[in-house]
Amino acid sequence: MAATVVVKEWNGAGPTATTITLGRFCTKDMYNAGDTFPCVVPASSFNYSYWKHFALEFSGSFNKINNIRFHGSGNTKSNWEMGTGGMMMVCRRDSGANGCPIGDYAQAAGVEGESGYFVADGTNGHPYYKGQTVQPTDVDTYNSGNPLLIDDTDITSEGTSFATVLQLKIAPDAIQGEQPNEELVWLFDEQ
Amino acid sequence: MENLAGGPGPNGETTVGAPLTRILKYYWVRFVDDGETVETMFDSQTGEQRPWDPAPENISKVMWYPFDGTLAAVLAERGVEAVPVEGLQPITLDVPDGTTPICKLVGKFKYGTYYHCTSCGANLVWDGSCDLVCPVCNAKNEWYCSRCKEIKDNPKFYPRGEVRCSDCDTEGEAHGLERIKTLVLESYTEYETIYVLGIEGHYEIWAGEDEISLKVAGG
Numbered sequence: 290m291a292a293t294v295v296v297k298e299w300n301g302a303g304p305t306a307t308t309i310t311l312g313r314f315c316t317k318d319m320y321n322a323g324d325t326f327p328c329v330v331p332a333s334s335f336n337y338s339y340w341k342h343f344a345l346e347f348s349g350s351f352n353k354i355n356n357i358r359f360h361g362s363g364n365t366k367s368n369w370e371m372g373t374g375g376m377m378m379v380c381r382r383d384s385g386a387n388g389c390p391i392g393d394y395a396q397a398a399g400v401e402g403e404s405g406y407f408v409a410d411g412t413n414g415h416p417y418y419k420g421q422t423v424q425p426t427d428v429d430t431y432n433s434g435n436p437l438l439i440d441d442t443d444i445t446s447e448g449t450s451f452a453t454v455l456q457l458k459i460a461p462d463a464i465q466g467e468q469p470n471e472e473l474v475w476l477f478d479e480q
Numbered sequence: 481m482e483n484l485a486g487g488p489g490p491n492g493e494t495t496v497g498a499p500l501t502r503i504l505k506y507y508w509v510r511f512v513d514d515g516e517t518v519e520t521m522f523d524s525q526t527g528e529q530r531p532w533d534p535a536p537e538n539i540s541k542v543m544w545y546p547f548d549g550t551l552a553a554v555l556a557e558r559g560v561e562a563v564p565v566e567g568l569q570p571i572t573l574d575v576p577d578g579t580t581p582i583c584k585l586v587g588k589f590k591y592g593t594y595y596h597c598t599s600c601g602a603n604l605v606w607d608g609s610c611d612l613v614c615p616v617c618n619a620k621n622e623w624y625c626s627r628c629k630e631i632k633d634n635p636k637f638y639p640r641g642e643v644r645c646s647d648c649d650t651e652g653e654a655h656g657l658e659r660i661k662t663l664v665l666e667s668y669t670e671y672e673t674i675y676v677l678g679i680e681g682h683y684e685i686w687a688g689e690d691e692i693s694l695k696v697a698g699g
Binding site for chain 2: 293294295309310311312324343345349350351352354368370433465466468470471473474475476477478479480
């Protein structure tokens with residue numbers, strides 16, 4: 290009856306799930322690239338980070354966990370100065386929960402060290418999202434009073450939630466370098 | 481910029497990246513409108529948890545009630561972490577006739593970052609309203625050019641993480657800069673339990689660690 294929770298990042302072909310001790314958007318499919326493979330401000334158009342899958346993993350003993358929702362600080366776009374039209378994007382589905390089941394995971398790809406593929410790109414995008422009518426949207430759309438539904442299944446034993454899929458969109462007038470601190474928040478009903 | 485004592489997390493957490501476990505301070509108690517039936521979230525003898533559903537239709541009052549030491553000890557035997565908190569008051573909701581109460585636990589899992597100063601050991605949250613500088617010892621991250629042999633304030637960023645000295649670039653000499661990193665990015669996680677009471681279709685009261693908020697049904 291006491292749920293234990295960690296947040297995991299999924300990477301690789303498998304995927305491999307790594308408990309996050311330092312999540313970092315970058316331009317390679319890897320957990321915490323450190324200062325290598327940073328996001329790059331483009332000369333024109335937009336660059337993207339490689340997309341990230343973040344999922345909650347529950348263990349211990351509990352009856353039921355469901356209704357997993359997500360929001361950010363509400364100020365990510367301005368805090369991180371990602372330029373005109375730049376933002377942290379969260380992926381959505383046309384109906385139902387917006388998270389990605391582990392069976393629908395897709396490895397992030399792009400041009401390493403330069404830009405990831407846009408997650409909704411018709412050719413190279415994430416298969417679970419690229420055919421959707423709704424586009425990925427600004428994380429700042431969602432806050433504590435209006436979180437995004439990620440997973441509506443009942444989790445009744447140890448396991449993982451659907452993943453929140455995030456990607457940075459970076460404009461030519463973005464500011465390169467260290468960025469202010471930010472928070473990601475997940476809410477879930479417990480029994 | 482906020483200077484935060486303790487560590488490694490900004491609030492002194494010691495479980496960065498480690499699994500976080502729910503710790504309860506309250507359990508629910510519901511009173512049925514027959515003047516005698518009272519039901520609780522846990523069996524006081526065995527510690528067994530009872531589900532909220534199915535709930536009786538004629539509930540007159542619902543409470544989140546603080547644990548006492550005896551019940552907390554019974555739950556500990558079953559691996560449920562509950563803590564008695566001295567002076568903690570019950571949260572009570574009178575249920576109007578013809579309405580349905582809401583009573584649930586909401587888990588709030590937060591992942592966030594902060595900067596750690598390797599020079600003086602301070603932890604700080606940087607909101608971007610000023611330069612990233614340690615508020616205790618004024619240390620900051622800098623770029624050093626080994627060709628010019630000086631700190632550079634105007635680096636040029638290139639793809640694949642390459643950073644060059646703009647002065648050397650101007651002279652036609654492509655020269656990479658070295659990062660002197662005194663303020664390093666770290667992260668923390670928090671797991672908070674929120675106790676929710678409300679009336680279906682009308683409102684919910686969320687009682688968390690630091691705040692109580694009211695959520696009104698949309699319309």
